[in-house]
Amino acid sequence: MAPDDPHYNPDPRRHPGLHVIAIVEAVKGALAVFAASGLELLGPAPLQRWVHELIARFQLDPDHGAMAWLANAISPHSVHFAAAAVLAYGLLHLLEAWGLWRAKAWASWLGCLAAAAYLPFDIYALFRHPGWLSAGVVLINLIVVWVLGRDLFKRRR
Template sequence: MTEQRYNPDPHAHPGLHVIAVVEALKGALAVLAASGLELLGPAPLRHGVDLLIAKFQLDPDHGAMAWLANAISPHSVHLAAAGVLFYGIVHLVEAWGLWRAKVWASWLGCLAAAAYLPFDIYAVFHHPGWLSVAIVALNLLVVWVLGHDLVKRKR
């Protein structure tokens, strides 16, 4: 009996495994967050928003936080948990694909990271600081690595 072992694509970028680990962590955290939302329900979430309103002395009847507090219901928590679960599963599938050096995963990761860039750049201008710049740099690096992987494999 011959042992079948995983042979990675020799044309794949070596950074794929690093990105795969990060994506797996993001996916696992999202699945945990979705589970927490489902298990705990709306009460702790509502309590947390109320604490933020009190801490920052916000108007409890007007503004974004007041809208958020009023929008929290069992139905909205189920909907949010479903969205977060979907997000987590997509990242876990992407991580698996990147770990296995699948071309479709490089496409998925490149497009997903590129989709975040306009929001990241917006954050740099409206919330300047080293963290905003680091996030843009990291997403640009991911887009570059995955894009380079795709170009390298096409040759």
């Protein structure tokens, strides 16, 4: 490619794949920050009510099982803890998005490791629940690992 070509990019690390992944990470981060805010604004009472409504709707045992445990575990402290964890998750994704948009090596490392960490669970889900959705999730994570791994490999050369 020549410098007058519109697709010419002198920096091999900066390619549209990084920007696409950055946008996806920014959306995930923003949604997580909004979810954390929602947890803090709602508090435990509506969450407990919704869990009890689910237990009644699906005719589950209100004294035993995962949903009963969840209903009992919801407290102001647990909601604050969950909101803090979701906020940290969201901020990490926003930071990663910023780094990927700016073609920072640490962001490629972070994104590659995070996507690779999800792959065993995604592959397990694909075998447990085969279908287009499971296959699509595995494929997308493989593409993310490949794009970010390729970016890191190009940086080493």
